[in-house]
Amino acid sequence: MADPTQAPSRPSGLILDEADLAQMPASERIRYRLVGADKRYHANDNISAFVREGELAEIKAEVQAKMAEVLKALVIDTESDHNTQETAKRVAKMFVEEVFRGRYQPMPDVTEFPNISRLNELMIVGPITVRSACSHHMCPIIGKLWIGVLPNEHSNLIGLSKYARIADWIMSRPQIQEEAVIMLADTLLERVKPDGLAIVMEADHFCMAWRGVKDNDSAMTNSVMRGAFLKDANLRREFLSLLPKKS
Numbered sequence: 001m002a003d004p005t006q007a008p009s010r011p012s013g014l015i016l017d018e019a020d021l022a023q024m025p026a027s028e029r030i031r032y033r034l035v036g037a038d039k040r041y042h043a044n045d046n047i048s049a050f051v052r053e054g055e056l057a058e059i060k061a062e063v064q065a066k067m068a069e070v071l072k073a074l075v076i077d078t079e080s081d082h083n084t085q086e087t088a089k090r091v092a093k094m095f096v097e098e099v100f101r102g103r104y105q106p107m108p109d110v111t112e113f114p115n116i117s118r119l120n121e122l123m124i125v126g127p128i129t130v131r132s133a134c135s136h137h138m139c140p141i142i143g144k145l146w147i148g149v150l151p152n153e154h155s156n157l158i159g160l161s162k163y164a165r166i167a168d169w170i171m172s173r174p175q176i177q178e179e180a181v182i183m184l185a186d187t188l189l190e191r192v193k194p195d196g197l198a199i200v201m202e203a204d205h206f207c208m209a210w211r212g213v214k215d216n217d218s219a220m221t222n223s224v225m226r227g228a229f230l231k232d233a234n235l236r237r238e239f240l241s242l243l244p245k246k247s
């Protein structure tokens with residue numbers, strides 16, 4: 001039988017059966033499935049399709065055990081320090097169920113409505129609050145974003161709240177801002193199928209404020225323009241002019 005703690009690094013190689021997989025830690029089991037399916041599992045990827053029932057609880061327990069080791073390595077006496085006794089458990093819960101849940105949960109259900117009225121005017125939603133984390137230091141990224149949509153008669157209209165729900169699902173992963181907005185744009189394009197889509201995001205990166213260069217005042221602003229927003233400078237101007245002026 002294969003060493004249960006070692007998942008193969010590539011799909012060719014040993015094929016494990018369910019009994020072998022059951023012996024592995026959940027994280028190795030899930031990684032084995034991902035590698036077998038040749039799926040990327042970077043920090044900003046959603047891997048929910050490879051996680052089976054009950055496995056998130058197992059992952060949480062694994063993270064808790066490793067986090068306890070991190071605290072030990074930091075020479076923190078978690079046994080007598082009443083403030084840190086439950087910290088490993090809290091951090092594991094925070095990672096898996098809260099701040100990185102966008103990796104482990106499927107996309108929220110999105111009801112789509114046909115564009116009966118053939119709406120074809122610019123629609124803007126925002127500011128949508130962004131809560132994310134940088135994949136370099138896992139420090140928070142807090143900010144806001146605006147989404148502009150130019151639908152056509154074949155577009156799917158989605159409920160306004162769904163823009164915020166999809167944004168939250170994508171942002172709740174460790175990542176970099178440039179990739180986050182592209183991922184959000186791709187996801188919305190696929191659902192809504194508009195003539196044009198634009199996103200502007202402005203966020204504070206705590207890895208720049210709390211540590212490192214310790215610059216509290218600089219935020220990062222970036223945008224992604226697709227379809228009509230790329231081709232039509234007037235539309236782009238209209239969208240940008242309707243965003244609240246930055247302070």
Ligand SMILES: Nc1nc2c(ncn2[C@@H]2O[C@H](COP(=O)(O)OP(=O)(O)OP(=O)(O)O)[C@@H](O)[C@H]2O)c(=O)[nH]1
Nearest residue numbers: 134135136175176177178205207208211212213220
């Ligand atoms: N481009 C980009 N950079 C980011 C983002 N979030 C954090 N960073 C930066 O990622 C960089 C990490 O680079 P490193 O030079 O390896 O890290 P470091 O030595 O700790 O750097 P300092 O932060 O300058 O102390 C830092 O400059 C961060 O400010 C992001 O969303 N986009």
